Each structure stands twice: as structure tokens, then as C-alpha cells.
Amino acid sequence: MKIVVTVKLVPNPNAEKRIDPQTKRLVRAGVDTVLNPYDEYALEAALQLKERTGGDTTVTIFSMAPDALKEGLRRALAMGADDAVVLSDEGLEGSDVWATAYAMAAALRTLTFDLLLVGGLTDDSSTGAVPGALAEHLGLPCITNARKVDIQGDRIEVERETDSGYQTVRGPLPTLLTTALTFGEPRYASLKGIMGAKKKTIAALSLPQLSLECPVGTAGSKTDLRSFAPPPVRGKGTTVEAADGAAGAQAIFDFLASRKLV
Amino acid sequence: MNNVIVYAEHRGGSTRKVTFELATEAAKIASALGGKAYAAALGPGSSALAEQLARYPLEAVFTSDDADVERFLLDPIVDYLAEAAKKVGPSLVLVPNTLSGRDVAGRLMVRLTAGIVADVVELSVDNGSVVCVSPKLGGALVTHCALRPGEYGVVTVRPNAFAAAPSGAGARIESLAKPASNGYAAAIENDVEEGASELALEEAPVVVAGGRGLGGPEPFETLLKPLAQALGGAVGASRAAADAGWVPYNLQIGQTGKTVTPALYIAVGISGAIQHKVGMRASGTIVAINKDGNAPIAEFSDLLVVGDAFRIVPELTKLIETAKGQHT
Ligand SMILES: Cc1cc2nc3c(=O)[nH]c(=O)nc-3n(C[C@H](O)[C@H](O)[C@H](O)COP(=O)(O)OP(=O)(O)OC[C@H]3O[C@@H](n4cnc5c(N)ncnc54)[C@H](O)[C@@H]3O)c2cc1C
């Protein structure tokens, strides 16, 4: 079986982000680039499926990222993916969700797979629209938030989380699948994995290799970013040491009353 | 784009508050665009929901009682919505930012060759363009993004961001014909509801959230639930509490859980890790109860009370109940 996992490289979500008041840009200093957390879960699912099916199952990482960042994918290779394909092109700069999904779909058409695993959400842009968009572009079923997967021949059975509980769904392969975080915690890369990853291939794709009918990048985008700014600052509030339970409760109650919340 | 269509998500006719928030906002935006507002409620139970939606200032509510909507994963819904959107012409489609809303939105974007903006908390019209305000990078950045006036647009809207106010003159209810399809891909074999009777976390006006400091599942029932009930709110949790199995994952708040914006957020025994913060930082008022005065949550709460949650919370619940008793 061939599995492709889409992985986005994002600014470390655990780093405190700051916008430079002068340039109005994200201060990159001290913010490293990591694998989008949701994509690590999707990769973990792919690796578990590979272990379960064994044999000739392969896991390929696909990412659309600036060429300068692509080495960041070594971490995914160290976790156990077999190889990676990166779509990089200056012409992709400024792509919004429409243009990103369009370009990704064109690149994914050059790969073959039975299962396309996509993260549920990116940490930086958090639209969650890419999985559905890819499924439409590629004509694949779109099964999201999987927490258990069972593959028999060319059929897949998935237990998936919903807003109100969970469902069991059945569909054909190939399919697109996103994983819920309950599928399993992403593994750490072993030392052996890290060493092995250095020798794995990160193949490059660029726009001239794709068949595109619509423009991408800023020109192909359908939304215009007019401005961005940090949110209103939320100052540090008051700290009260509670002598006992009643005093603590009274302090909260009085505070809520002063804000008309009780 | 002159018209606005609301995707009215529901289960067998019962929906969440966000549907009515969207219907209210749709009418405002449509009138600013000089167009009309519509809603689409699909699947068994949609007629009952349409009756409720008719009390909002909408031109028409599209419905279909097609049972396939409950039998197949989203394909029929996307087909119907695309059909409704084509009927109405270049329009803005408002979708709730829920798990299935996001799936619907991504797919509609492609069907309608539309622009998309996600997790929107404010909408306005500027010179014929719809401008969307949405937080990005875990709330570190607030963006203003405009959709192209001549094209379709899809927006996922954060629950609790807009007010819901019925004021309709009786929308027309129009049943949609079944769109042609070459079959649906994924069949739903069974569908299980969990914790359905409880107030949805995203739309609760008050959230009382517990963390590792509570030490186990019981205090969520015995400590937090009574406080949440007294305040008319819902119980949430940190990931540490969800990971430990003390509460179901659908109560988790944060980067990998839900984003909530209640008027009041009370964090009990939660340290305030950045991944938790991004899910609740936009709350109106934040109160924390923590044993440790140096916990990171001190940096972004309006009030931190340093003390033992097990002693403070029951007293607080009593105070609130007493105060309520005096008013009624
Ligand atoms: C990729 C990734 C995604 C994540 N996503 C999320 C997410 O979505 N949501 C989330 O919450 N976390 C998330 N986390 C985890 C996050 O980093 C923290 O580990 C987690 O939020 C800690 O939960 P906590 O505050 O309940 O526990 P702790 O950090 O252990 O804090 C417990 C607090 O309780 C206090 N306490 C103890 N006893 C008492 C008492 N009797 N009375 C009062 N206070 C008491 C302590 O002083 C302490 O401050 C994520 C982490 C990663 C790496």
C-alpha cells in the first residue's frame, strides 16, 4: 500500500509570538520552524498503518514549502517516513487557501497513493479547509477525524469523531483521511531514525512540472489580506492570596459582581 | 456577491445557537450588500428547523428531507449546498466553524471556485467587498481579509461571535430537488451521540474549566459542574485532564481542542500553558484559581486567586446560589 502524508512546516506553536509594531510582521527571531502538530498525528497514523500492514507499504511525505525550509522535513523522515516530496516555487508566494489547495492538488496528482493522510488543521492559519478542498480537487472520498482505521483489501472502515460523538463509516480506497488526536500520540524519532533520515530522499517539485490551468500565488488568490495586527493587549490582572476557602470565594464573587457577571 | 446563504447545521432538526447567530448576521450583511439572505437546512428534521429559521429576516429557507443526508458522509450536503448557492448566484456562504462545518467549507470552496476565510469573528462590508476579521497564529495576530465582490465566498464563523435576534417577517420555505450525483463515497454505518444534552462548550456564556490540579475525574462532577450550573455555563478542561481520561476529549480547550470565547472563563487548577491559552485568551473576563501564584496563567488572567480549589470552589458556588436566590 502507498500512503502519502501532507505535512506543513509552521512557526513553532509553543513559542510566544510577537508582532513587530514597526514592521507589523511576525518576529521570527527565537521562533523555530516545526512540523504542524496535527500533521505529526497524521504521520503517526500512517506509520502505525505501515507497521500493521507491513510488507511493501511506503509512507511518503508531501509538503508545499519554501525551498529554504525543506530540511525541516528530516524530522518526519526520522520518525519513520520513507521519503519526501516538496513543492517549492517563488510563484507560490502569497498563496491563500484556494491557491494553496489548488497547487497542492496538482502536485499530489503526480504521486500515486491508496491513502492520502492530511492533518485536520494548521497551527498558523487554522482554516481546516485544505482536506475538504483536496478531496474535491482529486475526486477522493473525504473521511475526517479518524480515531480508528481498519483496511480490508480496497475498503476502509473508520471510527471518526464528530461534533456530537462518533460515527463508523465505510468507504473505498483510495481515500483522503484526516486523523483525530485520539488516534495516538506521535512517536519520538529514535537515534537510529535520525541517522537514517539523513540518507533519505527529499525530492523537489516546482510549478513548471505541474499542469495548472489557474494561476497560483498572490495572482491566483481569491482573498486579499488588507491588514493584520496583534490583538488588544490583555494586561496582567490582580493576584489575591486567599487566607482560606471562604476568603478566596469572596474575592472572586466581589470581582464578578464588580463586572456585573453575577 | 450580493446574497448570503447560511448553512444550518443540525441533527434531526435540533441545532445549536450558532445557526441563529449566522441567520441574524447573514441578514445584516445581505442588506449592506443590497441583496438577500437565505438559509439551507438539509436532511431529516430540516422542515422543523426551517420553521424556526423562518422567524429570522431571511428571504427563503431551502430544505430537503432526503434521508441520504444521514446515510452518507457529507457528500449529499455538499451537493445540496452547491445547488442552493448556484440558484442564488454569487453569494457569501456562512458555515459554522465546527468539525463538520470545516469539511463542508473546504469542499464548497472548490465546488463554487470561491475564496475562503476561516474562523471569522467579525464581518463588515466595505465598498461592496465583504471584509472578515479572524485571529491567526493562535490569536497572536488578528487579520482583516477581503473577499472578491464578483465571486463566491465561503466563511467559517466562530460560534458565540455574533448575537442571535429573531425579527423575521416569515421566510419562504422552499424544498430543493435532489441534485444529480454519481453516487456517494462513504456510508455512515452508525452514529453515536455523546453528552448531547449538555450546553455546547463553544456557545456557553460561562466556561468553568478544570486541569491537572483537580487530581481526578470526581471533582469535575462534584466541584466544577455545580459552579458551572450556578453560573449558567458549561464545564471544560485542559488537555492534561482530557489525556488522563478524567473528561471526554470534546471538553478539551486549546490549540488541539476547542476555542471558546465566553463572557467569563474560570480556570481551576490549570497552569496556563500556551497551548491552553490560545483556546481561551479571547474570553471576556478570565479568573484563575491556582495554588501557585507564579503559574503562567497569572500573566493573562484578570484575577488570580492563590489558594486551594477544593476549598474555594464550593464556597463560591454557595455565594452565587445565595445571590441568585435573593434576586428571584
Ligand atoms: C502539540 C501540543 C498541543 C497541546 N494542546 C493542548 C490543548 O489543546 N489544550 C491544553 O490545555 N493543553 C494542550 N497541550 C498541553 C499543554 O502544554 C499543557 O501540558 C497542559 O495545558 C497542562 O494542563 P494543566 O494546566 O491542567 O496541568 P499542569 O500544567 O500540570 O497545571 C496544573 C495546575 O494546577 C495547580 N494546582 C494543583 N493543585 C491545585 C489545587 N488543589 N488547587 C488549585 N490549583 C492547583 C498547579 O499549581 C498547576 O498550576 C498541548 C501540548 C502540545 C505539545
Ligand SMILES: Nc1ncnc2c1ncn2[C@@H]1O[C@H](COP(=O)(O)O)[C@@H](O)[C@H]1O
Ligand atoms: N503548505 C502545505 N504543505 C503540506 N500540507 C499542507 C499545507 N497546507 C496545509 N496542509 C495540510 O492541510 C491540513 C489542514 O490545513 P489548513 O486547512 O490550512 O488548516 C494540514 O494539517 C496539512 O496536512
